[in-house]
Structures are given as C-alpha cells and as structure tokens.
Amino acid sequence: MSGRLTPRRPGPAPRRTPRGRLRAAALGTVLVAAFGSALSACAGDGTAAGGSAAALKWASSYFPTHWDPVVGGSGAQFRELALVYASLTRTDAKGNAVPDLAESWKYNAAGDQITFRLRPHLKFSDGEPVDAAAVKAAIERAKTQKDSALFGDLTSITKVDADGLDAVVHLSQVDYQIPQLLGERVLQIASPKAARSPATLDQHPVGAGPFIVTQIVPGTKAVLKKNPDYWDAKDIHIDSVELTSAPDASTVVSGLQTGVYNFADIEPSQAEAAKKAGLDVFVQPGFNASNISLNVNKAPFDDARVVDAVRYAVDRQEFVDKLTFGYGEVTDQPFPKGYVAYDPGSADTYPYDPAKAKELLAQAGHKPGDIKLDLVIPTDDPQAEIVQSQLAKVGIKVTIKIEKNWATPFFAKDLTFSLYSTTGRDSAVQTLTAHFGPNGPLNLSSPYEPAGFEAAVAKVRRTPLDAPDYARVLQAATRAGLQSKALVFTFSQPNLIAKNRSVSGLPKNPAHIDWTGVTIGGK
Secondary structure, eight states: OOTTTOOOOOSSSOOOOOOOOOSSSOSOOOOOOOOOGGGTTOTTSSBOTTSOOBEEEEEETTOOSOSSHHHHTTSTTHHHHTTTOOBSEEEOTTSOEEESSEEEEEEOTTSSEEEEEEOTTOBOTTSOBOSHHHHHHHHHHHHHOTTOSOGGGOTTEEEEEEETTEEEEEESSOOTTHHHHTTTTTOBOOOHHHHTSHHHHHHSOOOSSSEEEEEEETTTEEEEEEOTTSTTGGGOOOOEEEEEEOOOHHHHHHHHHHTSOSEEEOOHHHHHHHHHTTOEEEEEOOOOEEEEEEOTTSTTTTSHHHHHHHHHHOOHHHHHHHHSTTSOEEOSSSSOTTSTTOOGGGTTSSOOOHHHHHHHHHHTTOOTTOOEEEEEESSOOHHHHHHHHHHHTTTOEEEEEEOTTTHHHHHTTOOSEEEEEEOOOSSHHHHHHHHHSTTOTTOTTTTOOOTTHHHHHHHHHTSOTTSTTHHHHHHHHHHHHTTOSSEEEOEEOOEEEEEOTTBOOOOOOTTOOOOTTOOBTTO
C-alpha cells in the first residue's frame, strides 16, 4: 500500500502486511545456520575490505516511500524507519512494551492518564533535546498534520502536557494499551525542529535512533552511519548501513551469495533456493493477515446477502497453497492462530460453500453474471487473480484494475471492492479499531461499524494487560469486530529473512527488526 498502510509487495508469493504465528510458544525461532564453505571466502560477508567496519547491506522490499514517520504510518516500512527514529517504547520477544526513549511510565489511579519519564541527556541527531516537549510535538503532529496516516490510531489521546522529561498523556477514556501503542509503529519521534517542515523531513529524516542518514537516493538507496548519541549505542555494533530497494525477488538470493547484500527479506518462493545456497533463512513471527475489503455503503454490498455470498465463495486454502509455499495458514480473522487476540469461537464461521453462495445471490435477486465488480488494487497481485477465479465460480464477474494512486480513493472510502494485506499492530486493540472502527484506516466502509464493537473495545481498554481475564475480554472484542460485513480475511504468513553468515542472529521480537547486540563479520 502506500506509505500509510503498506500492502506487501506483490509477486509470485506475496509476503502478506502485513504473517506469523505469534505469541504462541515460539514467538519466532531464529535459525542461525552455518554458511557453506563455498561462500566462506566471499569478500562481501559484510566486513569492509580492511576488515574493520561492520557494514549492514540490506535489500529491502519495503524501501520507504516516505521518511516522515507521520506520513509513513504504521505499515511495514516502520522497520526501516526504525533505523533512524526511536520511540517511547519498543517490543520485546514476548510482544510486550519495554523502555526505549522512555525509561519508565506510570498510570494514574483512574487509568485515564499516563506519564512517560524520558531518559536524561538525550538528543536528536541535529542536536535538539529529546524531552517531553518533543513527545508532545510528535503526538500533536500525528493527530493534526494533513497527510498524517496515524491520526486514527491516537483517538484516545486528548492532550499532552510537557514538563521537562515527563510527558503526561491525557486520555479520553481508560486505556491500558497506550504503552504498546506508542512504540515503533505509531510514534517514531522526529526532531521538532526538523519537523517544522514536514516536506524537508520527508527527504532528510532527523531522529534519535541508532543510525543517522547521510544520503538518500529517493526510492533507491539510503546510507546511514551509527549514531554515537543513541541511548543504547554501546549495544549497537554496526558501523554503517546501506539500505537498498530490493530488485526482482529472483535476484535477491544471488545478491546475498555474492555479497552485494548480507541481509534481505525474501518471498516464500525464494526460501528453498536460499537454503540450498547455504544462506541462513529464518522465520520472523508477525501479526500479518490478508483480506478482501468491501464497501457496504455501495451496491451490491449494501445487501448483506451479497456480502455473505462472497464470504462463502472464498476458499482460503487456495491462497495458502498457491502463495505461501508452506509458510502460511488460513485465517478468517485479522490475527494468526495462536495469538492472544485470536478468537477460537469465531473460527470457520463462513466455511467454503459455493453452493450456499449461489443460493444467497439468488435470494438477493441476482442471476449469474448480473454482478460485475471492479477489483481495484495498487499493483499486480496474484491474490486478485484467485479472488477473480473464485467469485467467477458463483456467478460474479470481477475485472481487475490497477490504480497506482490506489491509496487516495481507498482512504477516501471511494472504492467498492479491493484487497490488501497488513503487518498488524503491536496493540491488539489498535488492530481491531483499524479494521472495524468507524474511523479505522483499514475500514473501507467507514463510518460503518458492527453493533456492540465499540463497547467491547472499550472494555478491553479498561482491562490491564496483566489482568487474568485480559485474553477473554480481548477475544470477545475480536468476536464483536468479526460481525463486520466489510472484510473477508483469507490467510496469514510470517516474515521470512535471509542473511549470509556474517550477520549474527537477531532478537526474536515479533514483526520488529531489532539491531541490539547484532554483529557483522565477527565484530
């Protein structure tokens, strides 16, 4: 998708926003395999020709469209932007919020106010102080900037008071999700001075993260150096980063073999070739899910029978079989199975039943071929062809239309029929409201929301994350959201990453790429 939602790059086997079996027993096993001896002499291991500088050469499928985190939003590009920007919190291997720029936080007794205490003596790469005023500016900009992709994620926040290193966040309701929400995806904090000109920031990012940008070739390459003033600089062992927009998926493996890159996200279709090449291929858990998006405010989806016909016409297993190469699984929810928010009681509510789909269409007064739909997508995507074929079997004719500026009509809710994939969110409530809430950026049917959803989500917000009944309350909110007629979920799959032997194992944080402690070339 655009920088706002970031649909995963289409291709023979898309990596679909969007992916993961998470917070289950293995939140992400990192497989660090030894490189084959055939590559042992490769000069491109990641250590520069003199053996002194630790250089990360990353081929990314999600090279940032925007370097302003407010515009980039919370899609897949947040991983690349996190090279430059730090946040109040970050996510650990269990998916929990842990300190980043904020060293601690505390709620008031009522649960409608939270104070983040920032680490002392920090500064942005332009020398400006990292203080509560910077946090206040970042939140206010995310809520009000015209092209912000984040305003819908911050609706609980009414105002922020800045008092030295204390950022006091006032909430419109009790909301214990805030520490998870204000992490790398939603509040990557830019220098307020640099952000006075968002257009300039978009090309010349200034943050307080582990690296500093020294060069950007828009859409192609970014060069960064280690930030000596990063709060955890002692645990960053990479001296420089060259981030490159990945070429065709079929060439990434060869680039890793020859040392052009030493780290890359790959498609499931390339995993076997990478393994055979002796590369380290590991599964990074995520919060990913793909879906078909319907606008119930427009015909023919203003008839619930047509919506249900589409649900019954979808064979989720076909998506898994044809697109994930054994790495995915079917899902009818915005979460993969095993995640705390996945509701087992809602599983398989609409099983594949083309006969039932035809019956519903007939009840709605439609003969085969009566319904003709344009499926509007941003780029070529094999998911669209599967949707087209499956709906044709029940008498719905689908024409696939590629609209490069797809994000504009999608966010304006002008489309009738589309599909996308997301990388999920660190806060389960944020995922739910993004999909099902009346102002949700992923809800093509805004301001529509299913009955009872708002109350169910409010109850989750009022429940501390460590409460004994948190999982039950959260799953009830998922169940309420799934009453929505606006989305048909299809499949999920984890993130796949390949690297050569010079890059050590990464922390197992779900969906996040954390460079803490990572070494290159033995440094």
